[in-house]
Amino acid sequence: MGYVVQTNNLTKTIKGRELVTDINIHIKKGEIYGFLGQNGAGKTTIMKMLTGLTMPTTGEILLFGKRLTEKAKSVLVRVGSIIEYPVFFEHLTAMENLKLHCEYLGFYDEHDMKQALQLVNLNGIEDEIVKDFSLGMKQRLGIARAIITKPELIVLDEPTNGLDPIGIKDMRNLIRMLNKEYGMTILLSSHILGELEQIVDRVGIIHHGKLLNEVTLADIRKERSDYIELVVTDVKRAVYLLENELHISNLKMIQDRRIRIYDMSHTQSDISKTLILHNIGIEEIQKHSNSLEDYFYQQINGGDVDN
Known part of the structure; x- marks a missing residue:
């Protein structure tokens, strides 16, 4: 060509x-x-x-x-x-x-x-x-x-x-x-x-x-995937509840209080309700789609957008 x-x-x-x-x-x-x-x-x-x-x-x-x-x-x-x-x-x-x-x-x-x-x-x-x-x-x-x-x-x-x-x-x-x-x-x-x-x-x-x-x-x-990102007051307890109460396995802890959920089988409402019922404070929860910026950082960080 x-x-x-x-x-x-x-x-x-x-x-x-x-x-x-x-x-x-x-x-x-x-x-x-x-x-x-x-x-x-x-x-x-x-x-x-x-x-x-x-x-x-x-x-x-x-x-x-x-x-x-x-x-x-x-x-x-x-x-x-x-x-x-x-x-x-x-x-x-x-x-x-x-x-x-x-x-x-x-x-x-x-x-x-x-x-x-x-x-x-x-x-x-x-x-x-x-x-x-x-x-x-x-x-x-x-x-x-x-x-x-x-x-x-x-x-x-x-x-x-x-x-x-x-x-x-x-x-x-x-x-x-x-x-x-x-x-x-x-x-x-x-x-x-x-x-x-x-x-x-x-x-x-x-x-x-x-x-x-x-x-x-x-x-x-084509490679993009949606995800839900939330900021909580107790990230370790929140991860435990998400994995054991909602059976979400495809998630990742980011920094000290941020969680990114790639399993989209549960809505933001389901996730919020479960965490609030167990006294986990939610400061932020939002649905995202991977952007060009995400792709760029994945490339320069060897596949990890959060390094």
Whole structure:
């Protein structure tokens, strides 16, 4: 199968320290692919290599089937990106910054520049000086700059940084629109796993510089299991009662006062009634479904979400 992005044993070493090791990722045309990983896991390092900002120590990068090397970067004209915080000429206006970027690319369509600003809700600020922009506005301008030429692949490192909840929702809608209406393949990372869960098709889980897994959201949802979680005043007695009165065996004690019940044969009402009748105080009881965040922590903790 042909991939928009494919890496083979991608490794980056700086001063004898491996930042990422033997990374093999596969991003299909037209999908939204999300990098999951804690700070320092290697997500930004990989994105920098994919966009030609730094070259791998060993390994291979294929973009649209073409090998990316120090001497062969022409394929990057098909890629838009925003890595870490976007950098601008602060003393210039938003439009002047975009024009300089487009001049570097050999692209001169002012209509598309204005359209890009409109897409990120920055229309009307073309003549404002960038140094007066908030962090969120600079983030939006960075996205606008990345999408002016309607690239086939967009690489977005933490695209919601600095945005308020409304801005985050707008960015989510923008990413969906670019993917669906313009057919752009999108690679993004975010520390807000709930946001990724709403838009990505597939995730790659990065931990300590290694790729643990690539999996579709559909497959994660198939593995999900509901559970009831409760906080009680006497966890040991509560576990005894649940096991001996309600015959629940599939449960787990978490921390000092929290219990997670995976056996869904009893309702929350049954559980509450049994514990209250035996003078066990219930401070919290709630039904949950495993989320992308749960799956992520299970992966990095070797299968245990609570480590």
